[in-house]
Amino acid sequence: MTALTLDVRDVTKRFGDGETAVLAVRGVSLAVQPGEIVLIMGPSGSGKTTLLSMMGALLKPTGGSIRLDGTAISELSESRLPDIRLRQFGFIFQDFNLLSALSVLENVAIVAELAGLRGRAARDKATTLLTELGLAARLDFLPEKLSGGEKQRVAIARALINDPTLILADEPTANLDSKIGHEIMRLLRSIAKEQGRSVVIVSHDQRIRDIADRVLWLEDGAFKDIVTMATDPVCGMAVERERAVSAEKDGDTFFCCSRGCREEFLGGLREDGRADGRQPHGWSRLAGALRSRRRRASTTQSDAS
Amino acid sequence: MSATLLLARRNLARNRVRLLASVGGVALALSLTLALDAIYAGVANQLTTYIDRAGADVWVAQGGVRNLHMVASTLPESVVDQVKAVDGVATVTPILEATDTVAAGDERAVAYVIGLPADASMGGPWEVVEGRGQVGPGEIVVDLAFARKAGVRIGDSVGVLGGEARIVGLSRGTASLVNSVAFVSIDDFRAMRGGAPVVSFVLVRVAPGASPEAVAADIERLVAGVTAQSRSTFVAQERRIVTDMSADVISIMSVIGFVVALAVVALTVHVATLARRREFGVLKALGARNRVLYRIVLVQAVLSVAVGYAIGLAFTGLLGFAVGRTDLNLELAVTADSLAKVGLFAAAIAGFAAILPIRQVAGVDPAVVFRRGAPA
Numbered sequence: 179m180t181a182l183t184l185d186v187r188d189v190t191k192r193f194g195d196g197e198t199a200v201l202a203v204r205g206v207s208l209a210v211q212p213g214e215i216v217l218i219m220g221p222s223g224s225g226k227t228t229l230l231s232m233m234g235a236l237l238k239p240t241g242g243s244i245r246l247d248g249t250a251i252s253e254l255s256e257s258r259l260p261d262i263r264l265r266q267f268g269f270i271f272q273d274f275n276l277l278s279a280l281s282v283l284e285n286v287a288i289v290a291e292l293a294g295l296r297g298r299a300a301r302d303k304a305t306t307l308l309t310e311l312g313l314a315a316r317l318d319f320l321p322e323k324l325s326g327g328e329k330q331r332v333a334i335a336r337a338l339i340n341d342p343t344l345i346l347a348d349e350p351t352a353n354l355d356s357k358i359g360h361e362i363m364r365l366l367r368s369i370a371k372e373q374g375r376s377v378v379i380v381s382h383d384q385r386i387r388d389i390a391d392r393v394l395w396l397e398d399g400a401f402k403d404i405v406t407m408a409t410d411p412v413c414g415m416a417v418e419r420e421r422a423v424s425a426e427k428d429g430d431t432f433f434c435c436s437r438g439c440r441e442e443f444l445g446g447l448r449e450d451g452r453a454d455g456r457q458p459h460g461w462s463r464l465a466g467a468l469r470s471r472r473r474r475a476s477t478t479q480s481d482a483s
Numbered sequence: 484m485s486a487t488l489l490l491a492r493r494n495l496a497r498n499r500v501r502l503l504a505s506v507g508g509v510a511l512a513l514s515l516t517l518a519l520d521a522i523y524a525g526v527a528n529q530l531t532t533y534i535d536r537a538g539a540d541v542w543v544a545q546g547g548v549r550n551l552h553m554v555a556s557t558l559p560e561s562v563v564d565q566v567k568a569v570d571g572v573a574t575v576t577p578i579l580e581a582t583d584t585v586a587a588g589d590e591r592a593v594a595y596v597i598g599l600p601a602d603a604s605m606g607g608p609w610e611v612v613e614g615r616g617q618v619g620p621g622e623i624v625v626d627l628a629f630a631r632k633a634g635v636r637i638g639d640s641v642g643v644l645g646g647e648a649r650i651v652g653l654s655r656g657t658a659s660l661v662n663s664v665a666f667v668s669i670d671d672f673r674a675m676r677g678g679a680p681v682v683s684f685v686l687v688r689v690a691p692g693a694s695p696e697a698v699a700a701d702i703e704r705l706v707a708g709v710t711a712q713s714r715s716t717f718v719a720q721e722r723r724i725v726t727d728m729s730a731d732v733i734s735i736m737s738v739i740g741f742v743v744a745l746a747v748v749a750l751t752v753h754v755a756t757l758a759r760r761r762e763f764g765v766l767k768a769l770g771a772r773n774r775v776l777y778r779i780v781l782v783q784a785v786l787s788v789a790v791g792y793a794i795g796l797a798f799t800g801l802l803g804f805a806v807g808r809t810d811l812n813l814e815l816a817v818t819a820d821s822l823a824k825v826g827l828f829a830a831a832i833a834g835f836a837a838i839l840p841i842r843q844v845a846g847v848d849p850a851v852v853f854r855r856g857a858p859a
């Protein structure tokens with residue numbers, strides 16, 4: 179594929195000055211291809227959100243450049259940015275960020291109106307899209323009356339309404355239970371694969387690896403080799419092997435994020451008759467972790483660009 | 484843009500307390516000005532009722548006298564014929580006028596007493612509800628409301644101008660908050676005042692097709708020592724007594740009302756904007772320009788002020804209605820001028836209130852959308 183959708187080159191972001199300055203992103207490079215799903219993982223505070231904000235033209239980098247189909251959006255004046263955000267990007271958030279005073283339909287239609295569609299046309303377009311996403315019966319509901327999964331589907335409809343090139347999602351499944359989270363992931367995958375849009379997802383959620391074409395690990399503001407990563411069998415968090423608390427079981431080594439998880443993991447295996455309701459969950463996580471461990475063995479992709 | 488309008492309306496409606504505060508504040512402040520204006524306009528109307536209803540097109544007074552009230556006009560009787568001789572004058576009626584009291588039993592009320600000739604074609608009572616409007620020697624026509632209050636009726640005697648007169652007619656529309664109009668014979672009036680051959684005003688009806696202004700100018704030119712004004716000029720002149728008197732009071736109250744309303748609206752719009760910072764950030768991240776956000780803020784301000792204005796107007800109307808039902812002879816007149824003035828106030832309030840949050844809105848960082856906040 180020749181056309182680059184989004185090209186991030188040596189991007190740096192510093193917050194504040196002097197002594198108190200925080201270097202949130204340090205010289206990150208990344209190219210996102212059309213139709214590609216990129217997952218960015220990493221510990222809390224590693225700069226994932228900062229990077230995503232810069233990719234979405236919500237935040238100006240301190241250094242480096244971000245190009246969208248050849249246009250350096252990181253250089254554009256503030257007055258040019260609203261149009262780019264409106265037509266090129268679709269955002270999806272952990273908190274959904276729906277406008278609480280507007281109905282489902284209005285939440286989506288208002289974004290089409292911002293792009294110039296008249297009231298009626300905007301509502302029709304939003305209705306069609308929401309119907310495709312299975313929300314036909316919810317059009318007149320206020321966000322507060324929706325379940326988490328429904329809210330996120332509304333947010334996805336809103337992100338898609340102006341035919342964006344790129345979808346940027348920050349922890350899109352973090353506030354959803356695992357079944358609904360899965361649904362949202364499948365939806366994101368079909369958006370990428372059937373509609374040819376690029377999707378960049380920032381997440382802690384290991385399950386998103388299943389749908390990602392590429393997984394990148396951000397730490398201390400820079401991409402790190404992903405091969406050294408493992409998944410906590412209890413909480414599902416990605417952990418760096420060197421820093422993890424390890425647990426030996428049946429000749430296998432597991433990596434846990436904390437002592438608590440390690441004890442729960444070992445305890446859960448020991449007292450396998452205990453019905454505390456969390457166990458099956460723990461087990462399915464474990465199964466997932468084993469699966470991804472196997473896959474990782476064949477993954478060599480550690481080059482971030 | 485309909486969706487942003489909708490958003491402004493919904494945001495406003497969602498916080499009832501805030502809406503109530505801003506709308507109530509505006510209503511209160513604006514109705515303060517509206518009601519004061521209406522009261523003074525009502526008083527001015529009452530003050531000019533006699534001039535309006537006397538039936539004269541031109542009023543001729545002593546040179547330099549431009550009002551009916553607060554001044555005295557004295558003209559030699561010979562002026563009457565001189566005025567009548569001026570081209571364009573159809574008929575004339577001389578009257579005597581003085582502020583006095585009419586007394587019946589314990590009831591004593593201030594009245595403008597008008598002395599009318601027996602053949603008066605103008606200047607008499609315009610709505611006689613009982614008895615007759617012509618007054619001969621020893622007779623008087625008094626206001627119906629006064630008669631009711633004093634407990635007198637046709638045939639009873641009242642004290643006026645230091646003598647007595649018998650009631651022959653009751654008139655309506657001849658009372659105001661502070662006084663009423665009573666009609667006596669010009670001969671009685673003159674006799675009680677020492678008999679000098681003088682009149683207060685000469686009322687003129689102009690010939691068909693003649694302009695009152697032109698006739699008034701001719702009278703002033705041809706008759707020495709008089710001031711002649713068309714009815715409309717005279718009315719305007721008379722109203723100025725009230726407006727001059729009330730201007731300061733109304734100005735002060737209007738300024739207070741304006742400041743109070745502005746403060747309330749500005750504060751509520753400001754707080755509403757603050758409370759919606761995150762949603763403004765979301766809109767920005769979705770691609771809304773600052774001016775879209777300004778419009779939302781402005782629409783919120785305009786809506787609260789418009790609703791407040793409407794409520795203030797309704798309140799003033801209601802107050803007028805309530806006052807009309809009391810036996811106070813007070814009339815509230817909401818004039819177009821007053822509506823326009825207060826409307827302008829309201830627009831200015833909305834405008835100023837919306838300016839304040841502009842910096843706030845411009846400063847909203849679209850990157851807030853990724854920070855954890857209250858889930859929508």
Ligand SMILES: Nc1ncnc2c1ncn2[C@@H]1O[C@H](COP(=O)(O)OP(=O)(O)O)[C@@H](O)[C@H]1O
Nearest residue numbers: 193194200202221222223224225226227228229
């Ligand atoms: N607006 C900001 N001002 C100052 N520091 C910030 C700001 N945003 C993020 N940071 C800092 O930058 C670092 C990366 O933050 P963030 O991108 O939110 O990480 P992540 O999303 O991976 O948890 C953190 O140390 C955070 O405190």
Ligand SMILES: [Mg+2]
Nearest residue numbers: 223226227228
């Ligand atoms: Mg984050």
